[in-house]
Amino acid sequence: MTQNTAPAAEAANAPTRTAHHRRYLMCRPEHFTVSYTINPWMEPANPTDTAVAMRQWQDLHDTYRSLGHEIELIDPIEGLPDMVYTANGGFLIDGIAYGPKFRFAERAGEAAPFIDWFRAAGFDTREPVEVNEGEGDFLLVGEVILAGTGFRSTGDSHREIGEVFGREVVSLTLSDPRFYHLDTALAVLDPVEGIANGGPERANIAYLPSAFDERSQAVLAERYPDAIHVSDEDGAVFGLNSASDGRNVIISPRAKGFEKQLRDRGYNPILVDLSELLLGGGGIKCCTLELRGAGS
Numbered sequence: 001m002t003q004n005t006a007p008a009a010e011a012a013n014a015p016t017r018t019a020h021h022r023r024y025l026m027c028r029p030e031h032f033t034v035s036y037t038i039n040p041w042m043e044p045a046n047p048t049d050t051a052v053a054m055r056q057w058q059d060l061h062d063t064y065r066s067l068g069h070e071i072e073l074i075d076p077i078e079g080l081p082d083m084v085y086t087a088n089g090g091f092l093i094d095g096i097a098y099g100p101k102f103r104f105a106e107r108a109g110e111a112a113p114f115i116d117w118f119r120a121a122g123f124d125t126r127e128p129v130e131v132n133e134g135e136g137d138f139l140l141v142g143e144v145i146l147a148g149t150g151f152r153s154t155g156d157s158h159r160e161i162g163e164v165f166g167r168e169v170v171s172l173t174l175s176d177p178r179f180y181h182l183d184t185a186l187a188v189l190d191p192v193e194g195i196a197n198g199g200p201e202r203a204n205i206a207y208l209p210s211a212f213d214e215r216s217q218a219v220l221a222e223r224y225p226d227a228i229h230v231s232d233e234d235g236a237v238f239g240l241n242s243a244s245d246g247r248n249v250i251i252s253p254r255a256k257g258f259e260k261q262l263r264d265r266g267y268n269p270i271l272v273d274l275s276e277l278l279l280g281g282g283g284i285k286c287c288t289l290e291l292r293g294a295g296s
């Protein structure tokens, strides 16, 4: 881990950010490899190194722990190499777990183990009817669920998740196949809507405008006028596939411009390299599922 020790709020006028406790579900990449292609990053002919994946993953795990976050683990299963990307395993708020239904047969076998894990952990678990890939395509911002479609989760799952949680769902359409899950194109920096540093500040997000169709870009611009727009360059290295606790934002060391944008806004970027897991088309956020609310 390249821990950045510089003061977070170097920039004048940058609001003071508050770190919030997080509980995450992760899965060791013991069986990680790229043996099929279901996104443009996956090329089975390129060799993968499971030991490197394990080391990089451990680094992410230890970074969360050092920030005081709680990590739960789900056992990896042989033959399910993408299980390390736990973000796709479900979506949880207030102790309710909405299970996944994967788009491709290659990942279908992951759904039952995730659903079983939520039940065993004491979550009120709901099995989906519609195809959805969990927190890969659903992100909670304030009271609202931003929902991605275009490549994986269907529009019908947006309706279903709205019914499960009784919340407003804002549908966004992804249009660039490299950014096939919402969490590859948009990052929630501070999910709390409220007051920062004495002044009102809207819930804060960062996103890659060019990953969305025109309608969705207009929706985002209207709802989040203060959002950070990242460059295509930073987007292309999965800079947005990051995890924030409201203050500390774990990002790829390659996303140089985003790192600076975060610092200018008072966040504390922490660089963790998951280059090996990028061979499967995933990064920091993909390996992280937030467990919100009860469950024991």
Ligand code: ARG
Pocket: 038, 039, 042, 082, 085, 087, 088, 107, 135, 136, 137, 181, 183, 184, 280, 281, 282, 283, 285, 286, 287
């Ligand atoms: N190989 C996986 C897939 O294509 C990567 C999943 C990345 N996960 C994410 N939350 N973006 O399904």
